[in-house]
Amino acid sequence: MKFARLILVNLLRNKRRTILTVLSVAVALFLFATLRSVVTALDAAGEVGSEARLITRSATGITFALPQSYYERLRAQEGVRGVSWANWFGGVYVDERNFFAQFAVDAETYLAMYPEMQMPEEQRQAFLAERTAALVGSGLMQRFGWSLGQDVTLQGTIFTGDWTFTIRAVYTPDDPSFGDQMFFFHYDYLYERTNRQIIPGWYVIQLADPAAAPEVSDRIDRMFQNSSNPTQTETERAFNTGFMTMWGNIGFLVRAVGTAVFFAILFVAANTMMMAARERIGENAILKTLGFQDGLLFALTLVEATVITVLGGLLGVFGAKALFRPGNPMNSFIPGFQVEWSTVALGVTIALLLGFVSGFVPAWQAKRLSVVQALRRVA
Amino acid sequence: MKIPLVYNLRSIRERPVSTLMTAAGMALVVAVFVAMMALSNGFQAAMVRTGAADNVIVLRKGANAEMYSGISRNTVSIIAGMPFVAHDAANQPLVSPEVFVVIGLARVTGGLANVVVRGVSQRAIDVRKGIEIVAGRSFRSGASEIIVGKTIVGRFPNTDIGETLSFGGRDWTVVGHFAADGSSFESEIWGENEQFMPVFRGEVFQSVTFRLDDPSAFAAVEQTLEEDPRLYVDAFREREFYENQSVLLGQILNFIAVFIAGVMAIGAVFGAINTMYAAVSSRGPEIAVLLTLGFKPGNVLSSFLIEAVIIALLGGLVGCLLTLPINGIVTSTTNWNSFSEVAFAFRVTPRLLLNGLIFAVAMGLLGGFFPARRAAKQLVAQALREA
Numbered sequence: 001m002k003f004a005r006l007i008l009v010n011l012l013r014n015k016r017r018t019i020l021t022v023l024s025v026a027v028a029l030f031l032f033a034t035l036r037s038v039v040t041a042l043d044a045a046g047e048v049g050s051e052a053r054l055i056t057r058s059a060t061g062i063t064f065a066l067p068q069s070y071y072e073r074l075r076a077q078e079g080v081r082g083v084s085w086a087n088w089f090g091g092v093y094v095d096e097r098n099f100f101a102q103f104a105v106d107a108e109t110y111l112a113m114y115p116e117m118q119m120p121e122e123q124r125q126a127f128l129a130e131r132t133a134a135l136v137g138s139g140l141m142q143r144f145g146w147s148l149g150q151d152v153t154l155q156g157t158i159f160t161g162d163w164t165f166t167i168r169a170v171y172t173p174d175d176p177s178f179g180d181q182m183f184f185f186h187y188d189y190l191y192e193r194t195n196r197q198i199i200p201g202w203y204v205i206q207l208a209d210p211a212a213a214p215e216v217s218d219r220i221d222r223m224f225q226n227s228s229n230p231t232q233t234e235t236e237r238a239f240n241t242g243f244m245t246m247w248g249n250i251g252f253l254v255r256a257v258g259t260a261v262f263f264a265i266l267f268v269a270a271n272t273m274m275m276a277a278r279e280r281i282g283e284n285a286i287l288k289t290l291g292f293q294d295g296l297l298f299a300l301t302l303v304e305a306t307v308i309t310v311l312g313g314l315l316g317v318f319g320a321k322a323l324f325r326p327g328n329p330m331n332s333f334i335p336g337f338q339v340e341w342s343t344v345a346l347g348v349t350i351a352l353l354l355g356f357v358s359g360f361v362p363a364w365q366a367k368r369l370s371v372v373q374a375l376r377r378v379a
Numbered sequence: 380m381k382i383p384l385v386y387n388l389r390s391i392r393e394r395p396v397s398t399l400m401t402a403a404g405m406a407l408v409v410a411v412f413v414a415m416m417a418l419s420n421g422f423q424a425a426m427v428r429t430g431a432a433d434n435v436i437v438l439r440k441g442a443n444a445e446m447y448s449g450i451s452r453n454t455v456s457i458i459a460g461m462p463f464v465a466h467d468a469a470n471q472p473l474v475s476p477e478v479f480v481v482i483g484l485a486r487v488t489g490g491l492a493n494v495v496v497r498g499v500s501q502r503a504i505d506v507r508k509g510i511e512i513v514a515g516r517s518f519r520s521g522a523s524e525i526i527v528g529k530t531i532v533g534r535f536p537n538t539d540i541g542e543t544l545s546f547g548g549r550d551w552t553v554v555g556h557f558a559a560d561g562s563s564f565e566s567e568i569w570g571e572n573e574q575f576m577p578v579f580r581g582e583v584f585q586s587v588t589f590r591l592d593d594p595s596a597f598a599a600v601e602q603t604l605e606e607d608p609r610l611y612v613d614a615f616r617e618r619e620f621y622e623n624q625s626v627l628l629g630q631i632l633n634f635i636a637v638f639i640a641g642v643m644a645i646g647a648v649f650g651a652i653n654t655m656y657a658a659v660s661s662r663g664p665e666i667a668v669l670l671t672l673g674f675k676p677g678n679v680l681s682s683f684l685i686e687a688v689i690i691a692l693l694g695g696l697v698g699c700l701l702t703l704p705i706n707g708i709v710t711s712t713t714n715w716n717s718f719s720e721v722a723f724a725f726r727v728t729p730r731l732l733l734n735g736l737i738f739a740v741a742m743g744l745l746g747g748f749f750p751a752r753r754a755a756k757q758l759v760a761q762a763l764r765e766a
Contacts, residue, residue, distance in 0.1 A: 020650075027649075274400075
């Protein structure tokens with residue numbers, strides 16, 4: 001610890017250089033934290049689905065619906081505690097850019113199945129009681145500045161015409177990864193207005209025992225295998241994970257960019273440390289003459305490099321953490337986008353590593369420095 | 380009087396390690412920038428090429444995607460009989476009524492992908508330019524035969540010629556592979572519309588695409604179609620229709636490219652500033668000599684700026700070279716408009732490489748400016764005393 005002052009003085013001797021290097025490490029680690037948070041948020045969104053719920057959809061394709069008669073047949077299955085169903089609505093609010101997910105759901109059974117959506121009891125009752133009522137996520141309410149009781153008109157794309165709903169309930173998810181940007185309304189209303197032309201898009205099944213998921217989904221798919229509407233059943237979590245992979249190989253993209261960022265900043269930091277070391281050849285020679293051991297000089301240089309990168313790293317990851325608090329605007333694209341503590345820890349570790357690697361060559365040179373030659377150069 | 384370029388080149392050679400490290404940092408920034416833009420570029424090119432400028436696609440009114448639409452046989456025959464539809468040599472209207480569905484298909488690598496299955500008429504290949512059977516032959520009318528786009532081949536099992544794919548409760552024999560000029564059609568499976576109708580959605584088409592007799596008359600055609608009381612449709616230029624599907628994702632990708640490269644660039648510029656300040660401070664006496672010889676401070680300023688730009692350009696060139704191997708690599712994402720997977724290739728274009736170099740030069744100028752200004756403001760007497 002007694003050398004802390006020496007390190008500090010060395011760091012402050014070229015303030016501009018130290019500050020610029022700290023800042024460049026900071027922006028790199030900021031970028032790292034942001035990119036990794038995209039991955040962790042997408043992973044979390046994939047995992048938010050319950051293992052205790054199954055999704056049964058048409059085996060033909062995601063846009064094919066299933067007969068209403070399946071409801072009773074699914075309910076009669078052993079190990080099934082509850083069944084609900086939903087349809088994708090795909091309406092447009094004012095402009096196509098205002099995309100958000102809208103579902104027509106069998107309200108009573110659906111709400112019973114998703115305790116993740118929390119709302120005041122009177123709002124729940126108001127939503128259930130009114131055929132044209134809508135249940136809206138708190139984030140979506142905020143995004144469009146809607147208020148409870150307001151009428152919202154969606155333009156149908158699958159189901160033609162203008163559809164007006166009254167917001168009767170607002171839900172808050174108990175886990176941010178669940179998403180607060182969804183819009184629900186009554187399947188009954190859709191059914192009526194389409195002259196009873198629709199059938200459920202997919203079924204959601206509540207299992208009595210999550211461990212029975214493979215067995216139950218197998219049994220369901222076998223039951224409908226030879227019907228005209230074969231099904232594909234998987235846990236909600238598997239379904240969501242599959243959905244996330246539709247974006248493409250984001251994980252690989254982030255890793256590739258992350259690696260490039262690491263090396264780009266390694267070059268900057270290593271360059272700085274080498275420039276600093278070059279200026280100090282004479283001094284190091286004097287320190288050695290005064291009796292400083294080789295190993296000590298090696299350590300001092302390494303610590304100096306590490307102080308710079310860790311300072312930058314802390315600035316970068318905590319900057320990202322402060323900027324992407326829960327409820328930041330990115331949440332409308334990626335539910336639950338925020339910087340996890342694991343990302344902070346990893347970022348600081350990377351900064352440490354950056355310090356060791358960038359400081360190693362100058363530290364080695366300081367250790368190997370021959371006093372006689374160095375002093376001759378100074379003189 | 381200008382300070383000769385050779386002075387900068389020699390100075391750079393004096394400090395090879397520091398120069399290379401600064402350039403390498405910038406090279407990585409440029410490489411990331413160009414690679415990300417190539418991704419966005421490739422996706423947009425695949426979507427834009429899907430549509431032809433002189434084709435019109437007709438959907439049910441209000442349906443903003445093919446899969447939401449429904450078009451009756453009656454509508455098709457009304458449209459086919461309209462005067463602005465182009466005809467081929469045999470005087471047949473160039474009209475393709477199509478069935479469009481998205482099915483789940485297991486990938487070779489595991490997991491389900493959503494793939495477009497398009498039922499077309501035999502005319503579809505004439506209506507759309509650039510469709511080419513690259514292996515095998517086209518499907519026969521009345522047979523359970525399909526042709527698959529070339530990016531489907533290899534990514535999904537049972538897609539080689541002679542093999543059988545099962546979907547919609549029937550078995551389909553693959554009889555050909557087709558290319559479509561790199562467009563998103565290459566990610567689709569095509570068969571006869573009359574065969575697909577009964578197995579999927581019954582007696583309804585999803586869209587009608589026809590060739591315009593006079594491409595410049597689109598506005599009038601659109602009006603005629605949308606105002607015809609017998610029809611309930613929206614008409615789009617085919618090119619714009621597919622282009623619009625790429626706009627949002629394209630913008631997101633561009634934004635991500637600029638964001639990532641921009642943030643990285645800040646770090647690299649700080650590094651360049653450090654390097655150039657070090658260069659300036661170690662060459663105090665040299666600068667003083669230059670000034671004494673009669674070079675103006677402005678000359679010194681531009682000389683150091685040029686030096687910074689040379690280092691940056693070196694980095695930019697290396698960065699561009701690094702991205703060349705990714706050109707043509709096929710990757711895939713989802714077209715959210717149709718919920719289907721689109722395969723496309725990274726496209727590194729000369730234009731993009733030029734942008735990468737411009738990006739590098741900008742970093743060099745930013746990184747070099749303050750150190751160069753300091754060099755120019757150096758006091759001769761003081762600098763010489765240091766020597």
